[in-house]
Amino acid sequence: MNKMTLTYFDIDGGRAEPIRLAMHTGGIEFVDERFGFSEFPSVREKTPLRQVPVLMLNERQVTQSNSILRYVGKQADLYPQDxxxxxxxxxxxxxxxxxxxxxxxxxxxxxxxxxxxxxxxxxxxxxxxxxxxxxxxxxxxxxxxxxxxxxxxxxxxxxxxxxxxxxxxxxxxxxxxxxxxxxxxxxxxxxxxxxxxxxxxxx
The missing domain is CATH 1.20.1050.10 (Glutathione S-transferase Yfyf (Class Pi); Chain A, domain 2)
Structure with missing residues (x-):
């Protein structure tokens, strides 16, 4: 089973929220790693493009919110096959x-x-x-x-x-x-x- 950690601001919204909802809807286990706005300067230094959200998938870090959302959507049967x-x-x-x-x-x-x-x-x-x-x-x-x-x-x-x-x-x-x-x-x-x-x- 893939180990997933999603990192984003500690808010109920923004670019990570559809991903969180898709994970929850699909029953996908993940670590919901949230941080405060004051922590962003240090968090961004650990990301590929100095932006969030990022998904740690096993040992690989992936960026771009829509790409992550599509991947999770496929895992959760929330993305079309056609x-x-x-x-x-x-x-x-x-x-x-x-x-x-x-x-x-x-x-x-x-x-x-x-x-x-x-x-x-x-x-x-x-x-x-x-x-x-x-x-x-x-x-x-x-x-x-x-x-x-x-x-x-x-x-x-x-x-x-x-x-x-x-x-x-x-x-x-x-x-x-x-x-x-x-x-x-x-x-x-x-x-x-x-x-x-x-x-x-x-x-």
Whole structure:
């Protein structure tokens, strides 16, 4: 059996959260290694690209969140075997990663500069990505993105929309998802109510 250790910030969200959820959903044993923000300078020195998450798989360290998520998704039967469906799944993963990059780019800002940048995101890219994701969800049938069953695409989008709605991001309205993409907001509530996901957060 593979020994896995996932290293990321001690937060319920971010790029490692879909991986954690996939591990939990698939019943995969792993060490959930979390650290505080003040520890990041020392942690990053031990990573290949000075960034997290990283997965220690047996004795090999692997980086890149979507790559790790796809690997875990395959182990947990949360990734399509059909090549075309896998393409659609990857499309969702990479689009949400693009949207995340745009938001993360504002993290070092403050004051009016932060307000202006976030308001521009809300009016432009975030609205665009939310509406795009909603259209993809509708193409998938309305409940799930891929093959009418839970996949890592659902987990990736769920973590993203949950973060946008949580009220932790200054100048991002908590009703942004609901107002721009109501079906995506319903998807967030639907995924949150699934037994593996709700049990994860209860723990």
């Amino acid at each position: 090549d075309f469906q896998a393409l659609l799944c990857d499309e969702v993963l990479d689009a949400i990663e693009d949207a995340t990059h745009k938001l993360v780019a504002t993290f070092g800002l403050s004051g009016e500069e932060l307000k202006t940048a976030r308001q521009s995101l809300v009016a432009g890219p975030l609205k665009q990505y939310l509406q795009w994701a909603q259209a993809k969800l509708e193409q998938g049938g309305g409940d799930y993105f891929i093959e009418n069953r839970l996949s890592i695409a659902d987990l990736k989008v769920f973590v993203w929309t949950r973060a946008l709605s949580a009220g932790h991001l200054d100048f991002i309205p908590t009703d942004l998802v609901e107002s721009c993409a109501p079906k995506l907001h319903r998807h967030m509530k639907f995924i949150a109510a699934l037994a593996p996901v709700s049990q994860y957060y209860q723990k």
